Every structure is written in structure tokens, then in C-alpha cells.
Amino acid sequence: xxxxxxxxKEDEGAYAVKNSLGEKVLFMFEEMDDAVRYALQLEDMNxxxxxxxxxxxxxxxxxxxxxxxxxxxxxxNDIVIPPDDLDD
Numbered sequence: 535x536x537x538x539x540x541x542x543k544e545d546e547g548a549y550a551v552k553n554s555l556g557e558k559v560l561f562m563f564e565e566m567d568d569a570v571r572y573a574l575q576l577e578d579m580n581x582x583x584x585x586x587x588x589x590x591x592x593x594x595x596x597x598x599x600x601x602x603x604x605x606x607x608x609x610x611n612d613i614v615i616p617p618d619d620l621d622d
Contacts, residue, residue: 535562535591535607536569538576541583549576549584550603551617559604561614562594568608576616 537560538549550558563569566586573584591607598605608614 535564535589535594536566536586537562537589537594538569538573539585539587541585544585544587548587553604557604559606560594560598561606561608562589562591563608565610568610568612572608572614572616579616 539547540549548560550560553559561572563572566588569586573586576582576584595605597603
């Protein structure tokens with residue numbers, strides 16, 4: 535699995551989007567190409583460089599569940615685009 539972080543700030547946490555309830559949701563991409571494509575879209579929108587980080591899927595999911603964080607697994611069949619509001 536692959537997650538996104540800000541380049542140079544990998545230790546500060548992963549990039550997440552807010553859902554309709556205002557909760558942060560961590561995107562975990564199954565394919566590196568999809569993660570890279572999403573990262574490039576984010577960079578085009580806000581100018582900040584992103585880093586695609588490979589993680590062990592089971593560990594990432596367990597960490598999210600233990601901490602009570604929402605997550606979404608993005609498969610090659612899914613289409614995701616960055617939200618218009620990138621303030622967070």
C-alpha cells in the first residue's frame with residue numbers, strides 16, 4: 535500500500551482528506567501509479583511537493599483502527615480527485 539506525505543515532513547503524518555462529516559480519512563492506494571497520480575494533482579493544486587511512501591497495508595490499517603482514524607483503500611478501479619478546499 536502507498537500513502538502520501540508532504541515531502542520533507544514524512545515524520546509529521548500522512549496526508550488525509552476530510553469526509554462529509556468533517557472527519558479526516560487516510561487514503562491508502564493499492565497501486566503506486568495511482569498514488570503518484572494523486573500526489574501530482576495535489577502538487578498542481580497547492581504547490582506543495584508530496585512524497586509517496588510505501589507502507590505495510592495490514593500495519594497501516596491496524597494503526598488507523600487502534601487510533602480511531604478513518605481510512606479508505608483506493609483500488610485501481612477507483613477514481614479519486616483532490617477536494618477543492620485544501621486548507622487542511
